[in-house]
Amino acid sequence: MDLLLLxxxxxxxxxxxxxxxxxxxxxxxxxxxxxxxxxxxxxAIGVSLGAVALTALIxxxxxxxxxxxxxxxxxxxxxxxxxxxAVGQWLGRQIPExxxxxxxxxxxxxxxxxxxxxxxxxxxxxxxxxxxPLVLIGLAVGVFSGLxxxxxxxxxxxxxxxxxxxxxxxxxxTSLAVIALVSGxxxxxxxxxxxxxxxxxxxxxxxxxxxxxxxxxxxxRLGGQTLQRLFALMLVAVSLSLAVQKISAGV
Numbered sequence: 001m002d003l004l005l006l007x008x009x010x011x012x013x014x015x016x017x018x019x020x021x022x023x024x025x026x027x028x029x030x031x032x033x034x035x036x037x038x039x040x041x042x043x044a045i046g047v048s049l050g051a052v053a054l055t056a057l058i059x060x061x062x063x064x065x066x067x068x069x070x071x072x073x074x075x076x077x078x079x080x081x082x083x084x085x086a087v088g089q090w091l092g093r094q095i096p097e098x099x100x101x102x103x104x105x106x107x108x109x110x111x112x113x114x115x116x117x118x119x120x121x122x123x124x125x126x127x128x129x130x131x132x133p134l135v136l137i138g139l140a141v142g143v144f145s146g147l148x149x150x151x152x153x154x155x156x157x158x159x160x161x162x163x164x165x166x167x168x169x170x171x172x173x174t175s176l177a178v179i180a181l182v183s184g185x186x187x188x189x190x191x192x193x194x195x196x197x198x199x200x201x202x203x204x205x206x207x208x209x210x211x212x213x214x215x216x217x218x219x220x221r222l223g224g225q226t227l228q229r230l231f232a233l234m235l236v237a238v239s240l241s242l243a244v245q246k247i248s249a250g251v
Contacts (some may be wrong), residue, residue: 005203007037010208016055018234019179019208020215023153023172024037029234030204037200041097046150046190052151052202053183054207056112059216060176067097073164076131077138077156081182084142089189092147103149105240112235113238129162139165141178145186151179152233172219176212 015030034044063069092100095250137159138177152177160171190196 002199004037004197005199006195007173008203009207012051012055012204012209013211014207015204016059016208016211016213017215018211019055019151019153019176020059020212020217021172021219021230023157023179040120041193042092043196044186045092045147045210046194047196047200047204048149049145049183049188049190050196051204051208052149053180053187054205055212056151056176056179056183058209060173060180062213062216063173063176066173068170068179069169070160070164070166070174071177071187073129073160073166074174074177077141077159078181080135081142081145081178084139084186085146085182086142086189088143088146088148090146091143091185095147100131100147103175104144106186107144107251108154108235109240110238112232116229116232129165131165134159138182139177142186145182146189149186151183153179167172192215204250 014033031044032050034048034053035041037044039047058172060069104217107110137155141155144150144155145152156172156175157168160166160174161168164171234242
């Protein structure tokens with residue numbers, strides 16, 4: 001089997017497992033791994049968007065059938081995120097790469113701290129859905145998706161926990177639906193000016209499908225606090241590794 005396809009299967013499996021477990025984080029791992037394959041940043045971002053969108057869609061369908069996807073907040077986030085994605089892809093061509101990555105890592109670390117802190121709080125399962133904050137978060141998610149090829153779940157999951165009455169399990173499922181819509185739109189924009197490797201995309205999708213379905217199954221068994229802390233630790237590890245990788249490479 002082609003080495004590129006094997007590597008893509010492995011990256012896709014990791015991406016899918018994290019998406020299935022937490023509704024987030026897969027793209028934060030996928031992007032550094034895709035860069036390690038010596039892809040240019042723009043192509044790594046575009047391919048990451050496609051892999052994340054397809055994997056999230058595969059994971060969202062069974063969760064939606066279980067009634068875990070909250071469609072109103074999902075659509076609020078996605079509708080705001082789609083135009084933000086176009087803005088993010090344009091900004092990505094204007095901002096120096098090192099500055100972009102360092103700022104991105106700082107935001108991810110902040111999100112990890114927020115998630116860890118919220119894992120210690122008891123969720124009552126009741127409270128109002130706040131539309132305006134979700135629309136603003138959705139716009140930011142779209143911008144970061146376009147900038148760095150990420151699904152934006154590291155922002156979506158904390159936003160859903162803060163501004164809706166959803167549990168961690170429902171927030172992670174809803175995040176998958178948002179990621180599929182926003183990243184899918186970004187991937188379509190990327191394809192308008194690029195021709196990515198079909199073997200790479202196929203491997204990422206196949207590996208992601210297996211990973212996300214396995215992650216979905218594990219998510220049903222783990223408690224919400226465990227998922228939140230796992231998510232927070234994963235964010236810290238990946239953001240630091242991405243910063244070290246790019247700084248050492250002399251971006």
